[in-house]
Amino acid sequence: MELHLHQLAYRVGDKQLIDNIDLHSAAQHCTALLGENGSGKTLLLYLCHGLLKPSFGEVLWNARHPSAWRGAITMVFQKPILLRRSAYKNIDHALFLQGLPRAQREARVMAALEQVGLTEYKECQAYILSGGQQQRLAIARALALRPSVILMDEPTSDLDIHSANSVEYIIKDMQQNGIKIIIATHNLAQVRRLCDEVIFMNQGRLLCHSSIDDFFNKSSEEQICTFIKSQEF
Known part of the structure; x- marks a missing residue:
């Protein structure tokens, strides 16, 4: 299913945790959701699933809200x-x-x-x-x-290498079966192996939405370059 986020925002009290995100992600993509801890990755997954309702804006899957897709959008948590x-x-x-x-x-x-x-x-x-x-x-x-969609929040971060490889194999199998996957992770090697596009968040804002190649080879944003260096070395 295609994902559209329109001016998506989520607020708790006076804190803006997700800030005015607009994007479109095609149905066939396996999407990496990246960013430092506290950048809003998990919150964005919850909003895309429908576990949380936006303070403003909307989440649309094939032009319908998450609540219209009972069972078609599932989530796998870190624990x-x-x-x-x-x-x-x-x-x-x-x-x-x-x-x-x-x-x-x-x-x-x-x-x-x-x-x-x-x-x-x-x-x-x-x-x-x-x-x-x-x-x-x-x-x-x-x-x-x-x-039709599986949202995954750091699914291999607590696993040993053998177990993580087993999960990655399953993710590849899901891709081949046409399931759209959005995976929050810090593992850039995993992103290179599994994903074909990246959403990069910084302090609740969308900083980058690009192909894998553009993200790793053409990014000029300081926060992105710093993040890549910190995770790869």
Whole structure:
């Protein structure tokens, strides 16, 4: 789905946390959301998902507000939010809330577990899984909803290299299946591997929206150059 942000702003008290953002992101793009800590990346993801409502402006997916796309826009958090139930039940419960019949839920759960390589762990309690397995389970739950968009907030920042590579492989698979992905990350090597455009934020403002090549090779903004140097060296 195509994303349009029109004069998007989010305010808490007298603090302007997201400041008048306008942009358009095409449906086929895997988008990196970059910026220093506190720049507003997570807030922007929440607004794009519909978890938060803008103070001003609007978020549109294919010309409709996020609330019109129940289940089609999903989110994967930095720290997975899982039920104290089995891996299978974590996914099944999300589908139950969508009103799907049991047979359809079962087929989707098993397909999602297979897609992330967790079929053999379907009866394991989620809390005993490793960090990487928990993150893959969270992704499987999102995939079972058959989304058009997945928003990811630092999905590999707490994982070891092997687990992070597994998650990246799944992200590439999602791209090939036509899912639009926006991923907040500080990992510039990951951005180069996965993404084809960058949104760079600074203090709640959109500082740059460009292709990967332009971002890494043609940026002249001091904040962007400083950020790239600080993350790559």
